[in-house]
Amino acid sequence: MKITGIRTFLMQVGSPDLETRQTVPVPKSAQPFGGTRNWLFLKIDTDEGITGIGECSGWPRVVETAIKDLAPLLIGEDPAHIEKLWQKMAIAMMGHGMLGTVGGGAVTGIDMALWDIKGKVLGVPVWNLLGGKLRDRIPIYSHANTVEKALSLKNRGIKALKCGGVSDPVRKVAMLRDAVGDEMDIAIDLHGPPWMTPADACRLVRKLEPYELLWVEDPIAPDNVEGYRRIRDAAHIPLAAGERTATIFGERQLIEEELVDVIQPDTGRAGGITQMKKIAAMAEAHHIQVAPHSGSLGPVAEYAALHLLASIPNALILERIDDDWEGRKHTIVPHPVQEGGSLAVPNGPGLGCDIDEEFVARFPSDGNVSIPVQESGGAYAPGTYGERLYVQTRLSRRHYFNA
Structure with missing residues (x-):
């Protein structure tokens, strides 16, 4: 079998339904979906008529060019030799510097599609190729920043939620915990830059300790790895990070120095199923759990995450926003089967899914860059919004750090 071509499918989609994340105005054709988020899928064709599908993230419009x-x-090339082809691509990109999330995103979609082809050739699910299945269902969590949304998730049987943003985080967590009681796990995503210095993050996580959180995610900028050690020493609370880097090399320090309790490689840009499996094995050796990032991803990457989490012992939970955009369920065939707080592991050959190419083509990409928050979001210190700082020490500290 030989690879004969690679086709890409880029689409404009809606934004996650998060009250704290707002985007800049978008082109007219994207207005019905309210954002600048893109999904990028690809298909690898072969001379034997078998086609593999993958998904890429990490700035999809740019990743498409890289593919x-x-x-x-x-x-x-023979698509069966997945590791060989991964190494070939990595060497080819080496002259441009570290892989980063653009290179990682390109390799991820291709690698994912190669695993899909192998599963189809052998007539088995990808999880079978990864060592077999440990579990039939994968627990999920969704997003909520209001009491109404949190209770809606609870009523649907979802047992964990994550809130986001840095405007009054302690008050927000206290409000949500009071609403859902002890029956739901709660995590909070502080989104990394430009919100926190390590000193501020240490103060904040200590304030969050009484709420028994599932984790505090990205409390500081991802390039300030040393800062995680300060936070680790300051408070007894699970830390999570890793969505913004790619490959085992990008995740290595967080794992080997045990700076986090939960590692969160992004299923669309971590380097593919090949790298995700290696990252999980590294994490297992350090008693670190795996909870793949997929909050902004499309449904093909979700399928890939299900296969991975079914096959590794240190799988914790999968991020899922199933109500972010009505078009999500029309993009993929079949739609993942969700019952309450979990998703069924697919059993079809390969990944077990495909995209509706005609539907995807109806939504061409117009833009893929956004400003994460508006001034009213309260993330920046008063009077500093126009500066758009990457790192910023908090002002009004007495109010901010006290619920």
Whole structure:
């Protein structure tokens, strides 16, 4: 079998339904969906008529160009040799510097599609190729920043939620815990930059200790890895990070120095199923759990995450926003089966899914860059919104750090 071509499918979609994340105005054609989020899928064709599907994140509009640049390296190759092709792509990109999330995103979609082909050739699900299945269902969590949304999730049987943003985080967590009681796990995502210095993060996580959180996510900028050690020493609360880096090399320090309790590789840009499996194994050796990031991803990456989490012992939970955009369920065939707080592990050959190409083509990409918050969101210190700082020490500290 030989690879004959790679096709890409880029689409404009809606934004996550998060009250704290708002985007800049978008082109007219994207207005019905309210955001600048893009999903990028690809298909690898072979001379035997078997096609593999994958998904890429990490700035999808730019990643699409990277895929087209890599494609000639793969034409004529046997898709069965996944590790060999991964290494070939990594070496080809090495001259541009570290992989980063753009290179990682390109390799991820291709790698995912290669696993899909292998599963289809052998007639087995991808989880079977990864060592077999430990569990039939994967627990999920969703997002809520209001009492109404949190109770809606609870009524649907979802047993964990994550809130976001840095405007009054202690008050928000206290409000949500009071609403849902002890029956639901709560996590909070502080979104990394530009919100926190390590000193501020230490103060904040200590304030959050009484609420028994599932984790505090990205409390500081991802490039300030040393800062995680300060936070670890300051408070007894689970820390989570890892969505903004790619490959085992990007996740290595967080794992090997045990700076986090939960590692969160992004299923669309971590380097593919090949790398996700290695990251999980590294984490297992350090008693670290795996909870893949997928809050902004499309449904193909979700399928890939289900196969991975079914096959690794240190799987914790999967992020899922199933009500962010009505078009999500029309993009994928079949739609994942959710019952209450979990998703069924797919059993079809390969990944077990496909996209509706005609539906995807109806939503061409217009833009893929957004400003995360508006001034009213309260993330920046008063009077500093126009500065758009990457790192900022908090002002009005007495109010901010006290519920």
